[in-house]
Amino acid sequence: MDVTGPMLVVDALTKTYDDGTTAVRDLSLSIDRAEIAALVGPSGCGKSTTLRMINRLVEPTSGTISLAGRDVMKVDPVELRRGIGYVIQQVGLFPHQRILANVMTVPSLLGTPKAKARARAEELLDLVGLDPATYAGRYPHQLSGGQQQRVGVARALAADPPVLLMDEPFGAVDPLERRRLQDEFRKLQQRLGTTVVLVTHDLDEAVRLGDKVAVMAPGGRLAQWGTPAEVLAHPADDFVASFVGSDSGLRRLSVTRITADHLESLDGVAASALAATLPVGATLEEALALMLRDDRAVVGVTDGPRFLGVLTPAGVHAALRASL
Ligand SMILES: Nc1ncnc2c1ncn2[C@@H]1O[C@H](COP(=O)(O)OP(=O)(O)OP(=O)(O)O)[C@@H](O)[C@H]1O
Numbered sequence: 001m002d003v004t005g006p007m008l009v010v011d012a013l014t015k016t017y018d019d020g021t022t023a024v025r026d027l028s029l030s031i032d033r034a035e036i037a038a039l040v041g042p043s044g045c046g047k048s049t050t051l052r053m054i055n056r057l058v059e060p061t062s063g064t065i066s067l068a069g070r071d072v073m074k075v076d077p078v079e080l081r082r083g084i085g086y087v088i089q090q091v092g093l094f095p096h097q098r099i100l101a102n103v104m105t106v107p108s109l110l111g112t113p114k115a116k117a118r119a120r121a122e123e124l125l126d127l128v129g130l131d132p133a134t135y136a137g138r139y140p141h142q143l144s145g146g147q148q149q150r151v152g153v154a155r156a157l158a159a160d161p162p163v164l165l166m167d168e169p170f171g172a173v174d175p176l177e178r179r180r181l182q183d184e185f186r187k188l189q190q191r192l193g194t195t196v197v198l199v200t201h202d203l204d205e206a207v208r209l210g211d212k213v214a215v216m217a218p219g220g221r222l223a224q225w226g227t228p229a230e231v232l233a234h235p236a237d238d239f240v241a242s243f244v245g246s247d248s249g250l251r252r253l254s255v256t257r258i259t260a261d262h263l264e265s266l267d268g269v270a271a272s273a274l275a276a277t278l279p280v281g282a283t284l285e286e287a288l289a290l291m292l293r294d295d296r297a298v299v300g301v302t303d304g305p306r307f308l309g310v311l312t313p314a315g316v317h318a319a320l321r322a323s324l
Pocket residue numbers: 017018019021022023041042043044045046047048049050201
């Protein structure tokens with residue numbers, strides 16, 4: 001396996017189905033290791049088809065896909081899919097197996113010691129918000145649709161695949177819970193170094209989770225490929241501009257993280273002006289939320305036990321500008 005280049009390279013990929021529908025047109029993307037690429041766009045613009053070409057459930061009409069330097073068309077599909085996790089909305093849990101056994105499927109197949117596989121499955125269930133004490137022993141039909149989806153995410157992560165394809169994985173989960181799951185998922189993905197291609201029609205999800213965002217337009221055209229900040233601040237064309245909408249400024253706050261560069265020293269700041277503190281790496285949106293909540297103009301920023309400095313409204317502006 002080539003361990004130096006990008007993890008996934010899609011080059012001039014086109015899919016025209018037998019009935020003449022071109023679902024994906026001349027798509028090129030390069031996705032680095034441990035990166036999340038979010039494919040976002042309205043219904044029918046070729047997002048799922050792209051995902052299904054990566055794991056060879058759909059054969060491309062033309063173009064190439066290489067995974068860790070290997071042309072996927074030259075890899076046996078069964079072997080290929082063993083290294084690629086796939087989470088879809090209709091999760092396809094085994095109906096006659098309990099939840100714990102469902103999550104342990106792949107580790108068990110791979111011969112992971114039972115106690116270890118079990119401990120990990122329980123940890124993952126907990127992580128996706130399903131208390132193992134309550135849910136591990138249930139069968140899939142005893143869970144709601146959203147809960148089943150979460151089991152699907154836990155099962156995919158249990159296999160620890162280098163590449164994970166996710167098609168609307170949090171679709172059936174209510175908005176608050178969805179946000180929490182997204183945050184937990186992001187943390188775990190960073191810890192594991194998994195490369196992820198995520199399909200969603202939800203722009204907020206795409207910019208929150210994606211290191212890079214591909215905005216797909218009708219006809220399977222790639223309208224823009226860039227960081228969330230680039231897509232929100234500099235839409236490539238009218239389609240992207242209308243897709244990101246007029247509230248893209250607020251979204252930029254939610255994707256821009258606080259760094260040490262935009263902090264000032266605490267000297268001269270009256271204690272009464274200081275709102276609560278946030279860890280470095282939190283978003284500008286979180287900082288503004290604290291300023292509003294505490295009715296204070298300045299937020300303290302910490303790095304573990306260390307106090308790094310304070311973020312002021314001017315710092316928020318500077319960080320937003322620097323994010324481009
Ligand atoms: N097997 C098929 N045969 C013919 N056309 C298909 C087939 N599968 C998908 N399509 C068409 O290809 C286009 C892209 O479909 P695809 O499912 O990739 O879009 P999508 O962006 O994932 O949409 P959604 O967000 O609704 O899931 C659509 O016009 C769809 O009708």
